[in-house]
Amino acid sequence: MRLTLALAALVRHRARTLLAVIGVAVAAAMLLDMVMLATGMRESFRQLLLSRGFDIRLAPKGTLPFDTDATIPSVGAITTVLRSNPDIREISPVLGSSIHIQAAGRDVSGSVLGINPSVQGDYELLSGTDVTEPGVMVANDYLLGLVHARIGDTLSVATGYDPQTRSYSGQRKLKVTGRVRFIYGAAEQASAAVRRETLDSMESDARRDRASLFMIRVRPGADPDRVRDWIETYIPTVSAISIATAIAQVDQRLSYFRQLAVILGAVSLFVGFLLVTTLVTVSVNERTGEIAVMRAIGVSRDHIVQQIVAEGVAISVVGALLGLGLGLVTARYLNAILSAFPGLPTAIDFFLFQPQAAWSALGLLTLSGIGAGIYPAWRAASLPISETLRREAIA
Amino acid sequence: MLIAFIVALLLLPQTPQTSSRTIAIDESLAAAAKLKVGDRVTLLARPGGEDFAVMTATPSGYSPGVAPAETVTVGAIVKRGADPSEVARGDFLVRMHLDQLQQISGYGDRVDRFAVAAKPSANIGRLLSEINDVAFGFRAYRSRDIAVETSRTFQVVSRFHRAIGLITIVASSIFLLCIMVLKVEERKRDIAALRLMGISRWSIVKSIIIEAAVVAILGSGLGVALGWVVSLVVNWHYQALYHTPLEFSIVTPEVIGVSVALSLVLGALAGILASLRLVRTPPLVLLGR
Numbered sequence: 001m002r003l004t005l006a007l008a009a010l011v012r013h014r015a016r017t018l019l020a021v022i023g024v025a026v027a028a029a030m031l032l033d034m035v036m037l038a039t040g041m042r043e044s045f046r047q048l049l050l051s052r053g054f055d056i057r058l059a060p061k062g063t064l065p066f067d068t069d070a071t072i073p074s075v076g077a078i079t080t081v082l083r084s085n086p087d088i089r090e091i092s093p094v095l096g097s098s099i100h101i102q103a104a105g106r107d108v109s110g111s112v113l114g115i116n117p118s119v120q121g122d123y124e125l126l127s128g129t130d131v132t133e134p135g136v137m138v139a140n141d142y143l144l145g146l147v148h149a150r151i152g153d154t155l156s157v158a159t160g161y162d163p164q165t166r167s168y169s170g171q172r173k174l175k176v177t178g179r180v181r182f183i184y185g186a187a188e189q190a191s192a193a194v195r196r197e198t199l200d201s202m203e204s205d206a207r208r209d210r211a212s213l214f215m216i217r218v219r220p221g222a223d224p225d226r227v228r229d230w231i232e233t234y235i236p237t238v239s240a241i242s243i244a245t246a247i248a249q250v251d252q253r254l255s256y257f258r259q260l261a262v263i264l265g266a267v268s269l270f271v272g273f274l275l276v277t278t279l280v281t282v283s284v285n286e287r288t289g290e291i292a293v294m295r296a297i298g299v300s301r302d303h304i305v306q307q308i309v310a311e312g313v314a315i316s317v318v319g320a321l322l323g324l325g326l327g328l329v330t331a332r333y334l335n336a337i338l339s340a341f342p343g344l345p346t347a348i349d350f351f352l353f354q355p356q357a358a359w360s361a362l363g364l365l366t367l368s369g370i371g372a373g374i375y376p377a378w379r380a381a382s383l384p385i386s387e388t389l390r391r392e393a394i395a
Numbered sequence: 396m397l398i399a400f401i402v403a404l405l406l407l408p409q410t411p412q413t414s415s416r417t418i419a420i421d422e423s424l425a426a427a428a429k430l431k432v433g434d435r436v437t438l439l440a441r442p443g444g445e446d447f448a449v450m451t452a453t454p455s456g457y458s459p460g461v462a463p464a465e466t467v468t469v470g471a472i473v474k475r476g477a478d479p480s481e482v483a484r485g486d487f488l489v490r491m492h493l494d495q496l497q498q499i500s501g502y503g504d505r506v507d508r509f510a511v512a513a514k515p516s517a518n519i520g521r522l523l524s525e526i527n528d529v530a531f532g533f534r535a536y537r538s539r540d541i542a543v544e545t546s547r548t549f550q551v552v553s554r555f556h557r558a559i560g561l562i563t564i565v566a567s568s569i570f571l572l573c574i575m576v577l578k579v580e581e582r583k584r585d586i587a588a589l590r591l592m593g594i595s596r597w598s599i600v601k602s603i604i605i606e607a608a609v610v611a612i613l614g615s616g617l618g619v620a621l622g623w624v625v626s627l628v629v630n631w632h633y634q635a636l637y638h639t640p641l642e643f644s645i646v647t648p649e650v651i652g653v654s655v656a657l658s659l660v661l662g663a664l665a666g667i668l669a670s671l672r673l674v675r676t677p678p679l680v681l682l683g684r
């Protein structure tokens with residue numbers, strides 16, 4: 001009964017109800033987007049880090065993985081130290097470097113990773129075979145496109161290029177055996193991978209037996225944070241970064257977007273609240289006579305309050321449901337804009353849809369709908385019956 | 396590459412004095428490392444310093460080499476420049492003499508780049524061509540071209556802000572239209588009376604448009620004042636967060652002009668749409684007869 005009366009009051013003024021619903025839908029879309037932005041970026045990054053099951057990363061002291069050109073010396077010795085900890089299950093040292101490939105009379109530059117294919121966590125093989133032997137390489141489609149190469153071709157790859165003498169150093173013929181997708185790679189990043197010993201042999205003596213990064217998988221049940229602390233105690237030349245630490249560092253760097261999301265989300269919620277409050281208040285002001293009649297024939301104050309709150313909730317819920325669909329569309333558009341960040345891994349989404357985000361947005365809007373109905377409901381419930389009826393009769 | 400070395404910088408406890416040269420450090424490094432002018436620090440190019448031993452429970456035979464280090468005096472603490480490309484990185488910066496960095500880094504007589512200031516009357520395009528024609532192993536670029544390339548991150552952020560702005564405009568338009576519809580409907584009896592007195596439809600529409608425009612101008616005036624205050628808060632917060640003098644939000648006369656013009660147009664449109672609905676309805680119907 002209460003709901004029927006509430007809906008009847010809304011249908012009576014179709015145009016304004018429709019406008020209010022559209023307004024709430026836009027506010028809801030914005031709110032959903034901001035909830036997705038605030039939580040999705042972190043979740044997306046966490047999923048990316050966990051995707052290959054490595055719990056800890058070791059970078060040169062004071063740096064983040066591949067943030068600088070710095071490397072960690074004495075890979076062999078460090079590996080021996082790491083193996084002495086029974087909680088460490090797998091160790092994957094990775095050396096990063098730049099490469100130059102001569103193709104069609106021009107120099108194409110890119111990046112290369114030296115890895116151990118049995119424990120690597122940097123790429124997925126799309127076709128062909130992995131770097132199972134020295135003298136072979138795998139590359140992503142972007143690099144293969146730049147050098148017009150395909151699986152089976154042999155490329156002349158160098159790790160150094162002196163532009164003054166236009167001469168290459170660390171040059172070697174490598175056969176392309178596979179197409180890969182680099183998990184942490186950006187869209188327009190020419191990348192390849194070879195065995196670490198292959199890359200070691202192409203580097204200068206000063207860069208031998210070095211790694212840019214170690215990725216470490218801990219034994220199931222072991223505490224990654226305890227292992228991280230152990231590593232930092234025994235190997236002071238590295239920064240050990242657990243997934244929680246990495247997420248905290250990314251959070252710090254991208255705090256701007258999180259704060260923006262909180263502010264815009266709050267503004268959207270407030271605008272939605274204001275719109276519903278205004279509409280329901282005006283609607284109540286127009287119906288004071290009707291409400292007084294209802295009270296005069298014995299309808300309780302609670303009934304009036306519930307009916308008016310139901311009007312606010314109905315506008316909010318219908319607007320929110322429409323807004324969820326609209327929010328997904330706008331989130332996709334906004335995500336496409338932010339995906340163009342230079343160097344951002346393609347797997348990172350700023351706007352990641354999670355059911356929890358949708359429920360949060362819907363819950364917040366329903367609460368704001370209830371809140372929006374409280375003031376006009378209180379005004380309606382406290383109308384003096386006889387005075388209002390007399391005023392209406394005179395009018 | 397320079398940043399790589401700076402990031403790699405390690406400040407070690409005092410070692411015997413070997414140099415009297417000075418360096419300048421930025422205020423965030425001074426705060427983080429609790430350094431002040433006159434303190435002496437040892438600089439190493441390699442992170443962690445290869446003269447650290449690996450403390451191992453199972454001796455591995457790892458015998459680290461000794462990296463060249465230099466002990467210097469902190470001669471100055473400087474403010475960071477307003478460089479957008481460094482904002483979110485949180486790196487510490489050290490300024491030192493070129494030969495000093497070349498020595499520590501093992502770079503030899505090499506640099507990452509030359510900055511060249513041309514005379515005001517110089518033809519930059521011709522100068523670039525001349526340098527590039529004779530250059531052997533390097534290439535000259537205009538500063539503004541490099542700025543465009545290095546500010547790609549901010550171009551993305553700017554596009555994102557524009558998209559958010561567009562969504563906000565749509566939301567504001569609907570809000571404004573809704574408010575105008577409510578305001579006009581509230582006065583339908585007045586409008587009916589005016590119509591019965593012989594006031595033309597167009598006069599009523601004009602009066603409502605003027606009213607909507609006044610509301611829009613007053614609202615945008617309040618909005619500009621609020622925006623200016625928010626801009627101050629935003630700059631204060633992010634300058635402190637990122638330790639930079641960079642201005643994150645600037646309220647310019649152009650921004651104010653566009654905002655006021657936009658709200659005026661939207662307000663007038665909302666007034667037209669709201670009033671047309673009522674003036675098309677017969678006055679007696681508006682009076683409920």
